[in-house]
């Protein structure tokens with residue numbers, strides 16, 4: 001396991017992101033125990049349908065938990081979990097999971113890398129889908145301040161499922177801007193599978 005020095009180092013590297021969320025790492029660690037059943041004790045989930053949240057930006061985690069509470073996002077497993085969290089609980093678990101190291105994965109389907117990479121880096125000219133790297137960054141690290149989520153190393157099946165959810169307006173957590181709903185509607189099922197495979201392998 002990780003020694004105190006390593007944890008301190010990780011907390012330091014997360015300092016700028018965590019400064020945006022007023023939560024307690026220690027309190028979050030205790031409150032996060034029940035989350036581990038699905039997301040893994042350290043936020044690295046083993047079921048590819050359930051998102052990993054280790055190393056995810058704290059402001060984005062906060063936004064998503066609020067979205068599950070207010071119905072902009074619904075999920076049979078997750079909504080009931082979010083409903084029981086107070087604002088302070090949300091901040092605490094967000095700070096805890098943001099400080100966990102995310103496990104790197106390999107590309108889901110090597111046959112899809114080329115197409116996935118082209119979409120990720122260049123977008124889709126024919127339909128006007130913006131390049132993913134503009135917001136999620138060249139290596140999928142996202143942008144904490146803008147609540148652009150980290151994508152690298154995320155399970156491809158979850159990425160694909162959530163892009164379909166945006167495309168059908170089942171997920172509305174992108175708010176009034178509809179950034180992701182607009183982009184997902186411009187992708188075909190083949191595009192979604194390719195970009196999801198590529199994203200899983202980013203590190």
Ligand code: HEC
Pocket residue numbers: 031032034035036037038039049050051052053061064065073074075077078081085093149161162
């Ligand atoms: C019973 C299983 C289960 C438990 C327990 C659970 N979750 Fe989830 N969680 C899910 C699933 C499934 C999703 C994906 C929902 C979707 O596809 O929209 C999810 C999504 C999320 C997301 C959004 C991730 C993203 O990348 O957008 C966050 C954040 C989250 N959960 C945090 C938590 C926290 C914090 C707890 C503990 C308080 C918790 N979850 C407990 C199943 C669970």
Ligand code: HEC
Pocket residue numbers: 051063119120123129130131132133134135136146147148149151154159162163172173174175179180183195
């Ligand atoms: C203009 C900025 C922007 C661009 C371009 C963009 N995204 Fe996003 N993306 C966002 C924002 C903001 C969110 C968070 C929305 C929310 O809260 O639901 C997001 C969320 C996501 C999520 C959900 C992550 C999770 O953990 O649930 C996925 C997957 C995703 N984007 C994939 C893509 C892909 C693939 C592309 C390129 C085809 C892309 N994005 C292009 C801004 C962008």
